[in-house]
Amino acid sequence: MAYGPRERIVFSAAQLIRRDGVAATGLRHVVAHADAPRGSLQHYFPGGKEQLVNDAVAWAARYAARRVDRFVTAMGESPTPGGLFAAMTRQWTDELEAADGTLAGCPVAAATVDCAASAPSTRTAVATAFAEWAAPIARALTTMGVPENRAPSLATLMLSTLEGAILISRAERSPRALQTVAAELGPILDAATST
Amino acid sequence: MAYGPRERIVFSAAQLIRRDGVAATGLRHVVAHADAPRGSLQHYFPGGKEQLVNDAVAWAARYAARRVDRFVTAMGESPTPGGLFAAMTRQWTDELEAADGTLAGCPVAAATVDCAASAPSTRTAVATAFAEWAAPIARALTTMGVPENRAPSLATLMLSTLEGAILISRAERSPRALQTVAAELGPILDAATST
Numbered sequence: 001m002a003y004g005p006r007e008r009i010v011f012s013a014a015q016l017i018r019r020d021g022v023a024a025t026g027l028r029h030v031v032a033h034a035d036a037p038r039g040s041l042q043h044y045f046p047g048g049k050e051q052l053v054n055d056a057v058a059w060a061a062r063y064a065a066r067r068v069d070r071f072v073t074a075m076g077e078s079p080t081p082g083g084l085f086a087a088m089t090r091q092w093t094d095e096l097e098a099a100d101g102t103l104a105g106c107p108v109a110a111a112t113v114d115c116a117a118s119a120p121s122t123r124t125a126v127a128t129a130f131a132e133w134a135a136p137i138a139r140a141l142t143t144m145g146v147p148e149n150r151a152p153s154l155a156t157l158m159l160s161t162l163e164g165a166i167l168i169s170r171a172e173r174s175p176r177a178l179q180t181v182a183a184e185l186g187p188i189l190d191a192a193t194s195t
Numbered sequence: 196m197a198y199g200p201r202e203r204i205v206f207s208a209a210q211l212i213r214r215d216g217v218a219a220t221g222l223r224h225v226v227a228h229a230d231a232p233r234g235s236l237q238h239y240f241p242g243g244k245e246q247l248v249n250d251a252v253a254w255a256a257r258y259a260a261r262r263v264d265r266f267v268t269a270m271g272e273s274p275t276p277g278g279l280f281a282a283m284t285r286q287w288t289d290e291l292e293a294a295d296g297t298l299a300g301c302p303v304a305a306a307t308v309d310c311a312a313s314a315p316s317t318r319t320a321v322a323t324a325f326a327e328w329a330a331p332i333a334r335a336l337t338t339m340g341v342p343e344n345r346a347p348s349l350a351t352l353m354l355s356t357l358e359g360a361i362l363i364s365r366a367e368r369s370p371r372a373l374q375t376v377a378a379e380l381g382p383i384l385d386a387a388t389s390t
Contacts, residue, residue, distance in 0.1 A: 021309035023218030105308055109362055113300055113308045114216035116365045127366040156375045160359030167304055167358055168351065170311045171322040180351045188383050 006044040008034040013056040019104040022053055022114035022122075053111055054125040060107040061129035067091065068136040072143075081141050081193060082186030085158050089182040092166055093175040101173040108133070109163050134159055145193035154192055161185055201239040203229040208251040214299040217248055217309035217317075248306055249320040255302045256324035262286065263331040267338075276336050276388060277381030280353050284377040287361055288370035296368040303328070304358050329354055340388035349387055356380055 012034035016025040045052045071087035096103040108129045115122035137155035161181045168177035207229035211220040240246045266282035267274050291298045303324045310317035332350035356376045363372035
C-alpha cells in the first residue's frame with residue numbers, strides 16, 4: 001500500500017516524537033524521515049509544527065484504537081479483559097525485544113509532557129486522543145461482561161497503567177514493568193466481568 | 196530555611212522540566228527562575244545541561260520518596276495500601292485544583308520522554324529515580340501486611356498507574372483520571388494484605 005506525502009509526514013512525525021519528544025523533533029528531520037519534498041510541509045501543514053504534532057497525535061490515537069479492536073478479534077470467541085490488557089502490554093514488550101532494549105515511547109504521552117502547558121491546541125489533541133483510545137477499550141470490556149457503568153473507569157485504569165509502565169520500561173530498558181502490571185492487573189480486570 | 200544557589204538551580208530545573216519538558220527548558224530560564232548568578236551554572240554543573248537534568252531527576256525522586264514516608268506517617272496507626280495510593284494521587288489532584296486546572300507533570304516522566312533515547316546518563320538517572328521512588332512504597336506495603344514477594348510488584352503497579360493518570364489528567368485539565376484510578380485500585384491493593 002502506497003502512502004502519499006501527507007500520510008508519510010504524519011507517520012514520520014509520530015515516530016520521531018515518540019522517540020525524542022516534541023521539542024527535539026525538527027521539521028527538517030520529519031521531512032527527511034518521510035522522504036517528502038520540503039515544500040510539502042508548508043503545503044499540507046499551513047499551521048506549522050503545532051498542526052503537524054496535533055495530526056501525529058490524532059494518527060496515533062486512531063492507530064491505538066484499531067489495535068484494540070484487532071486484539072479483541074484475535075482473542076477469538078472468549079475474549080477477556082485481562083487478555084486484552086496482556087495483548088496491549090505485549091505490543092510494547094515485543095517492540096522492546098525487537099529493538100534490543102531501546103523502546104520508543106508513546107507519542108501521545110510525549111505530546112502531553114512537552115506541550116500540555118504551552119500549546120492549548122495540542123493539549124486538546126492529546127485529551128481527544130486518550131478519549132478515542134479509551135472508547136474501544138470500554139466497549140470491548142462491556143461485550144466481555146463488565147458492567148457498562150464500570151467499563152469506562154477500567155479503561156482509564158488500563159490506559160493509565162500502560163502509559164506509566166511504558167515510561168518505566170523505557171527507563172529500565174527492560175520489559176519488567178510492563179510484564180508486572182499485566183500480571184497484577186489481569187486477574188483484577190477479569191474479576192470485573194459479571195458472567 | 197535558606198537554600199544555596201546550587202539547590203535553588205536544581206529545584207528550578209525540576210519545576211521547569213515538569214511544566215515544559217527537558218528540551219524546552221533553557222538554562223537561561225533555569226538561572227532566572229532560581230534567581231542565581233549566571234556563572235553559578237558553570238560552577239556547579241560543569242557537565243552542563245545533562246548534569247543539571249540528571250540532578251533534577253534525582254532531586255525529584257528523593258522528594259517523592261520522602262512524600263511516601265510522610266503519607267504513611269500521616270495515616271496513623273492503621274495505614275492501608277489503598278490509603279497510601281489515595282494520598283499519592285491526592286497530592287496531584289490538590290495541585291490541579293490549586294492551579295485551576297493547569298497541572299505540571301512529573302519531572303521523571305518528562306526526562307524519560309525527552310531523553311531516554313538520546314542521553315544514556317539521563318536514562319540511567321530516571322531508572323534510578325523510579326527505583327528510589329518504588330522502594331519506600333514497597334517497604335510501606337510490607338509493613339501493612341502485603342507479602343514481601345508481592346510488594347515490589349504492587350509498588351510498580353502503583354507508580355505506573357499514577358504516572359499514566361497524571362498524563363491523562365494534564366491532558367484533560369481534570370482530576371477525573373487520578374480519582375478514577377485511586378477508586379479502582381484502592382480496594383485491589385487493600386485485598387493484597389495478608390492480615
